[in-house]
Amino acid sequence: MTTLGMIRHGITEWNMEGRAQGSSDIPLHEQGILEAKRLAQRIREERWDLLYSSPLKRAKQTADIISAELGGIEVAIDERLRETGGGQIEGTTEAERLEKWGSGWRELDLDRETSRQVIERGLHFIEDVVQKHPDKQILVVSHGSFLRHVLQELVPSGEKQEALKNTSITHLTADKEKWSCGLYNCTKHLEI
Numbered sequence: 379m380t381t382l383g384m385i386r387h388g389i390t391e392w393n394m395e396g397r398a399q400g401s402s403d404i405p406l407h408e409q410g411i412l413e414a415k416r417l418a419q420r421i422r423e424e425r426w427d428l429l430y431s432s433p434l435k436r437a438k439q440t441a442d443i444i445s446a447e448l449g450g451i452e453v454a455i456d457e458r459l460r461e462t463g464g465g466q467i468e469g470t471t472e473a474e475r476l477e478k479w480g481s482g483w484r485e486l487d488l489d490r491e492t493s494r495q496v497i498e499r500g501l502h503f504i505e506d507v508v509q510k511h512p513d514k515q516i517l518v519v520s521h522g523s524f525l526r527h528v529l530q531e532l533v534p535s536g537e538k539q540e541a542l543k544n545t546s547i548t549h550l551t552a553d554k555e556k557w558s559c560g561l562y563n564c565t566k567h568l569e570i
Contacts, residue, residue, distance in 0.1 A: 379513060379551055379552060379553055380508050380511070380512060380513055380514060380515075380516065380551070380552045381514075381515045381516070381549060381550070381551050381552075382504070382507075382516050382517075382518055382549070382550040382551075382552075383421070383426065383515070383516065383517040383518065383547055383548075383549055384518050384520070384525050384528075384529065384547065384548040384549075384550060385417065385440065385444075385517060385518065385519045385520070385545065385546070385547050385548075386519075386520065386521065386522050386525055386542045386543065386544055386545060386546050387406070387410070387414075387432075387434075387436040387437040387439070387440040387519060387520070387521060387544065387545070388406045388407075388409070388410025388411060388412075388413040388414040388417075388436065388439070388440050388544050388545050389406070389407050389409050389410040389413060389544040389545075390404045390405065390406055390407050390410055390436050391404070391407045392404050392469075393407070393410075393544060394407060394409075395471065396471045396472060397469055397470060397471055398464045398467045398468050398469065398470055398471075398475075399436075399461060399464070399468065399521075400461055400462060400463050400464025400465070400467070400468040400490075400491075401434070401460055401461055401463045401464065401468070402464070402468045402469060403434050403435050404434075404435065404436055405435045405436060405439060406435070406436050406439045406440065410436065410439075410440070410544065410545075411439070411443065413544055413545040413567075413568060414439065414440040414443040414444065414545055415443055415447070416545070416567040416568060416570060417440075417444065417545040417547065417567050418443050418444040418446070418447030418448070419447060419567070420566070420567035421444070421447075421448070421517075421547070422447045422448060424515075425515055426448060426451065426515045426516070426517050427511070427514040427515050427516065428451070428452075428454065428507075428511055428514055428515075428516045428517065429441055429444060429445055429448070429451050429452065429453050429454065429516075429517045429519070430453075430454045430455075430456050430459060430503075430507065430516065430517070430518045430519070431453050431454070431455055431456070431459065431518075431519040431520075432455075432456070432459035432460045432461065432519065432520045432521060432524075433455045433456075433457055433459075433460060434460055434461060434521070436521075437459070437519045437520055437521060438453070438455070438519075440519050440545065441453045441517075441519040444517065444519070456503055458499040458500065458502060458503040459500075459503060459518065459519075459520040459521075459524065460520075460521070460524070461520070461521035461522075461523060461524050462490070462491050462496045462521070462523040462524055462527070463489075463490060463491035464490055464491075465488045465489030465490040465491070466488040466489050466490075467483070467488055467490065493527055496523070496524055496527045496528075497527050497528065497531045500524060500527060500528035500531070501528070501531065501532075504528070504532070508552060522541065522542045525542055525548070526541070526542060529548065529550070529559070532550060532557040532559075533550065533557055533558065533559040535559075540562075540563055542563050543563060543565045543568075544565075545565060545567070545568065546563045546564055546565045547561065547564050547565075548561060548562050548563055548564070549561040549562075
């Protein structure tokens with residue numbers, strides 16, 4: 379059985395401001411670094427074989443903190459784990475989008491990556507990793523929108539609708555081509 383530990387990166391200043399990040403390369407805020415350290419301390423006693431990360435700073439910083447706590451496990455960068463491309467909305471708040479494009483901004487062609495594109499690259503990544511590393515425990519550090527799309531595709535039960543929190547971990551287990559979700563959006567390490 380293959381297990382994926384899907385992790386959303388720590389919080390950034392743009393997260394705090396409610397700005398769409400997309401593929402903008404924003405670093406972790408000091409609070410995000412602390413969150414990542416708490417997550418790393420939480421999972422250090424667990425067995426994880428591999429660690430993959432998005433190339434974007436906020437995810438890579440989170441992965442590096444986890445790697446250090448897990449004894450220097452190598453961080454493999456995979457471009458397919460980057461956040462959903464936001465096009466023209468990147469760097470804007472909801473209020474700014476409403477002012478600039480009106481309440482129907484979601485229906486406009488603003489050069490955003492489509493859900494289908496995100497799902498396709500996410501599923502390609504997962505298929506490749508599972509085929510390359512069968513029966514391994516694999517951590518994947520990525521982004522909220524990307525992870526939401528992939529999780530909804532792999533485990534479409536509809537139960538898991540809560541927005542993913544920063545440094546949350548979600549466990550997916552593959553058993554004969556079917557994925558199941560045990561732990562979802564867990565941030566118990568932040569309750570310390």
